[in-house]
Amino acid sequence: MMRTKLVAGNWKMNGSRAQTDSLLRDLRAALDGSPPCEVLVCPGFPYLQQAGELLAGSGIRLGAQNLAVEDAGAFTGEVSGPMLADLGCEYVLVGHSERRSLFGEDSDTVAKKYVAAQRGGLKPVLCVGESLEEREAGTTERVIGEQLRAVLELAGVDSLASAVIAYEPVWAIGTGRTASPEQAQAVHAFVRGLVAENNGIIADSVRVLYGGSVKSSNAGDLFSMPDVDGGLVGGASLDAQDFAGICRAGGH
Ligand code: PGA
Helix, strand or coil: CCCCCCCECCCCCCCCCHHHHHHHHHHHCCCCCCCEEEEECCCHHHHHHHHHHHCCCCEEEEEECCCCCCCCCCCCCCCCHHHHHHCCCCCEEECCCHHHHCCCCCHHHHHHHHHHHHCCCEEEEEEECCHHHHCCCHHHHHHHHHHHHHHHHHCCHHHHHHHHHHHHHCCCCCCCCCCCHHHHHHHHHHHHHHHHHHHHHHHHHHHHEECCCCCCCHHHHCCCCCEEEEEECHHHHHHHHHHHHHHHHCCC
């Protein structure tokens, strides 16, 4: 099965109106009017509307980095799936390791957010990944299995038909230390195998992105692995040229 690669930029808590403007103009120019694979950018909430306007007609998709479990109501400071869809978002990251480790999101909350995203008409990008201690203790598969099963139990395997999985080893995020293509491939194959235990057709079609210090210089090798279907990119997504290079690697 040919899976179209997806390259997603996670801006995290970076940017300003001026940077959003220049980054997206430069990205459009660098991609020369047509994205070489599916391309997604996830700016901070305050810049979603502006980003949507700048991306109009570009084919580049818009996503958010987080959403609330609930759709509306007395939840001060939260942003819901329906609000994001209203702003033109197609995707939303769910369970990024920074949400899990810094903001106390456990697998149960992450699963509820995944369901909330789909209820709001958004495609969740479900992030999973092990810490360095967990990898060194040999528990990578157990940790990722638990993170994935929490979602499969609540949402069912069929939900993955309109979702994306991102494998992001915590030790590779923002550290400059990328998983080797072989290390990534091993976990991606494990993830796909877990999905296949529930539904082989969905397992074949679901995209599994790699995240953690992806750059234009390493994206080609990572993306050439059979179960790596693109990347979730933090730091390098703030540089239009570097990010465009990663997108081009996704087009081969
Ligand atoms: P990085 O971040 O590319 O800066 O390592 C990836 C991520 O956290 O999604």
